[in-house]
Amino acid sequence: MHLNLGQVTLIDLVEQVERKEVLINKEYQRGSGLWPDSARSYFIDTILEGYPFPKIYLYQIFNEMVNRPIKEVVDGQQRLTTIIDFYSNKFRLTSASRDYKGMKFEDLDDDAKQRFISYQIEVSTILSAKRSELLEMFRRINAYTAPLSAAEKRHATYQGAFKWFVVEMSDKYSPALEGLKVFTSKQLARMHDSEFIADLILALESGIVQKSASSIEKLYKKYEKEFPHSDYYYEVIDSFFQVLATDFEPLYDTFMMKSYALNSLFCAYTHCKFGLPGVEQFTDVRPDLEFKIDKERVLPKLEELASAHENQDEDGEHKVYVKACMSSTTKAPQRRARFKVLCDVLTH
Template sequence: MEITRSSFTISEIRDMWQRRELIVNKNYQRSSSVWPDSARTYFIDTILNRYIFPKVYFYQVFDKTRKKVIREIVDGQQRLTTILCFLNDDFPLTSRSVKYQGKRFSDLDEDLQQQFLTYSVEVDIIYSAEQSDLLAMFTRMNAYTAPLNPAEKRHAEFEGQFKWFIIEATGEIGPRLVNFNVLTSKQAIRMHDAEFLTELAIVLDLGIMNKSDTSLTQIYRKYDKSFPREAEFRGRIYEFMQLLEQEFAPLKNTFITKSYVCHSLFCALMQRKYGIPNGNEFGTQTDGVFFTNLQKTIDALSALAGAHELQDISGPYGPYVEACLSTTHRVKQRKIRSIWLYNALI
């Protein structure tokens, strides 16, 4: 078996497909089902914004009947057929594409069409291989792939509205969470940023709960087919991130940026300004603002962060510190932290 690394423009792939020199090998494709519009839009938007996507695999054979070389798609069917459908104007882009919502390929200006058609797709071309060789190759490739964590499994299982909301939010907010030291780069690579944002969505949907794979999966399932609160969730989560980066910038590199503390800070802020389900358990005042005195709020939050860093359980912030030191994702500790952080919003 031989493998050659190559690349083709989307224009070249389209031409090969139209000449039937590129076909789908259904022996290797997991499913012939079509991605939902949200998934197709996100993928096309990836190309329009010149981001890369994982390479695809072709198996090159000689068709004796037609006396010509044929390339079979052995991995990448959904990506390539989505590209071809978009070129054929089969679907418009949804709101998942901020810049190009509502546009089909023919609606794009000439320069953007040219940019799309000249986009380079990385391809590995496999030669001189039997079916058993191909199966062995993919088996070996998968053997060296790290097992999926729960967040990755959810994104493999679901294809609906909530998943693509989280993917979009992760693309926009994930790097900013790393920059603000809420998460590490290593955590972001394994989708802890998607998990964190899902937890914030759960707060808006149901209030403060224990962190569990069950609750995380349930919100994906609940909003898989329809997500009527998407705009609300997006607005509040993005508002929180902007608040961290701007008004709360002095808190960067303090213990307020611990991910579990940031979760509780989100609960406190959302209850103070908007109200969250069962939020009256820790904060009765919901008056449309996050705080009235920024400097006093920063000072109060800094004091909590300092006590946490020193692990000062005997001082005036003892209950808060204790709630930061163990079982940090349980509802009891989350509520205690939220009460203290709510009261720091002056």
């Protein structure tokens, strides 16, 4: 078999489909249907913002009916169908596209339209191959792919409302998580930020519970079709990141930026302001929408906790918090211990 590697402008590929020089063969279609609007919007936004996406594979065959070679799309059908539908004004972009929300192609300004139709798509055309060789080719490509993390598997499996809410939130806050050294760039590439955001939502749904792959996956399943709490959860998470960027700035470069400690700080702050379910047995703090951080009183105490954690001081004044940070940090008992201490610090 032979591969012809190249690039084609988006509009040229669309016109090849319109002229039936490139066919979308449903036999190669994977999955149980079209992407939801949130997924399609995120993909179109990828193009409008000039980011790359994986190449499209075409399979060239000779069509005896028209007596000429034609190409079939063997990998990339959802991408190509989404491009054609948007170019044909068949759907509006959702909030998954921050700068173009609510727009069809015809609503874009001239510069955005030009960027869209001129986008360079990487294409590999498979020549002189049997169907069995196609299958073997994709098997070999996948053989060199690193095993997927739990977060990557979920995002490959689910295409519903919850998945795209997590994607949107991760896009917004991953620069902060990297800048604060909560996660490394390598960890972000393996979707640790998405895992972190989903875990925050787990707390909003269930309170202080153990993090597990199954508990997070249940959220993806539960909210596959729709996610009615998205606006409220966006407000809550955004409120915390705003405070993190302002009131909590002195905590940067401390052990309070460890992912599990930051999770507990989110839970404590969120309960003090908005309330978390099922935490009455851990703290007597009652939520108050007017809650604000008393920086002069609170920050020195949080810095003390972070320092005790860094020094692994399991016998000192903050031993309860430190011990809850030393092992099994995502299990419920450790999370509850950190949560209670942090609630006390924020309110007393």
